[in-house]
Amino acid sequence: MGRPPPPSEGERTGGAPVQIGALVPLSPPGWVEAGRHLLAGLELGVREVNAAGGITGRPLELVVRDTAADPRKAEAAVDELGRLGVAALVGEYHSVVARAAAAKADALGVPFLCSSAVLDALTDEPTEWVARLAPAQSHGWRIYADFLLGAGHSRIAVAAQSSVYWTSGIGILRDHLASRGGTLIELDMGALAPAAVCDELVDHRVTALLLLTGYPEPAVSIVRSVRGDRRLGEIMIGAPAGQPEFAEWKALLGDGSAAIPFLRYLPERFSPLGARVEAALRERLAEAPSFVAFEGYDAVAVLAEVLRSHGADRERIAGSWPRVSVEGTRGRIRFSRAPGVNVWQWAWAPVQVVDRDPAEPERFRVLGAG
Incomplete structure (x- = not known):
């Protein structure tokens, strides 16, 4: 065209x-x-x-x-x-x-x-x-799981709410990580306050936390709690569903919006x-x-x-x-017809793992692709 x-x-x-x-x-x-x-x-x-x-x-x-x-x-x-x-x-x-x-x-x-x-x-x-x-979620989230493993994260927690979408994502991540020696720990955000997540992360000795929650809350409060806890200075926060893509994320979190890898579908x-x-x-x-x-x-x-x-x-x-x-x-x-997908599917749109640059949060860095 x-x-x-x-x-x-x-x-x-x-x-x-x-x-x-x-x-x-x-x-x-x-x-x-x-x-x-x-x-x-x-x-x-x-x-x-x-x-x-x-x-x-x-x-x-x-x-x-x-x-x-x-x-x-x-x-x-x-x-x-x-x-x-x-x-x-x-x-x-x-x-x-x-x-x-x-x-x-x-x-x-x-x-x-x-x-x-x-x-x-x-x-x-x-x-x-x-x-x-x-x-399909299984395609993109496996690429994201491979990115995590490649970055040295094999013990990963998810802060998750109840929904068909989040449950599906947990299953994809758990299966893919387990087949490659990784471990996934589920934190139920129906039972935990954002501040309580920090203690769980310390207790489970994880190196990465993924936000599988609603937006802006509780996702934004979880980020603030984790980033404000001195015990968790080295932990990586991730958001495979793409919350950091939009300008509102940066407006709500400021510099805290950066260095949170997410999936987007651009070449x-x-x-x-x-x-x-x-x-x-x-x-x-x-x-x-x-x-x-x-x-x-x-x-x-x-x-x-x-x-x-x-x-x-x-x-x-x-x-x-x-x-x-x-x-x-x-x-x-x-x-x-893609395996496991019941609709006609474009297989596939380009997939990137991206984050906001800590030095310039308005700019995105491509960390991986598939």
Whole structure:
């Protein structure tokens, strides 16, 4: 996809719009900052599609619904959008919410391109209706576990809350570490206050603590407690789910936001398309775009190509996933059946282990990749 002409120079769009429903967390307890970046990417993608003539002359239109990180709201939104006649669904950041949306989309026969949720078991059974851009959790978190081992951490604690997503992550980490001589110790944040975590870390003699908790709390309080405890000056804090990616993390923790490795899904360097989109997203957001914004843009690029090639019929859209070949901001996107994943999967988006530089917390350092 090259630079689209401005609207005045491109083909005029007219007629009834082709609608796609967008599922985005835009209010608490959803991760609002992630939702804002996701929506910025979706909206930029739609704007560029329409500037280039739309879908065979028809405008592409987003119909946005706020999921607020609530699976029931997501299910209701899928129901409503299905009745409104959207050609497909796109988006969602929170894995547990995306899982609920995917199940409902599968039941209703509405194509769903999940942009950002990583839970392996996005659906219980294989489905033709759902495809995903984000890498499966097992893929990214094994890369993260290898990074930990390579950095000399073999005795690792997780501060964890109860959720399908965190439980899945614990299982992935435990199995991968155990097969390589590592040990994982689980600290139940349903029973421990953030300050009590410090004593547990000392007692268990761990060298790394991973935050598998809600954001901003209790994650921020745990970081403050650990960083303020003189006994734990050498411990590494990590956040595989990506909490430090967003500017709010730095605003809340200041210098304490740095040196906390996390996963993000960006390439080592952008293609010309990626660089152009990065600049446009930066202008739109008035800050550096996160990987979530690129996921939103790429999702629209995929759906636009599918709609141009196969029309707005839902069955034809769902049947097109294995034939997709679209140049995205982070590489060429094709879908296949990945082992252990029941949806059509891009295998894989690029994966990086990154942290904020202690010398300059606004800057990110790439520590590993896979």
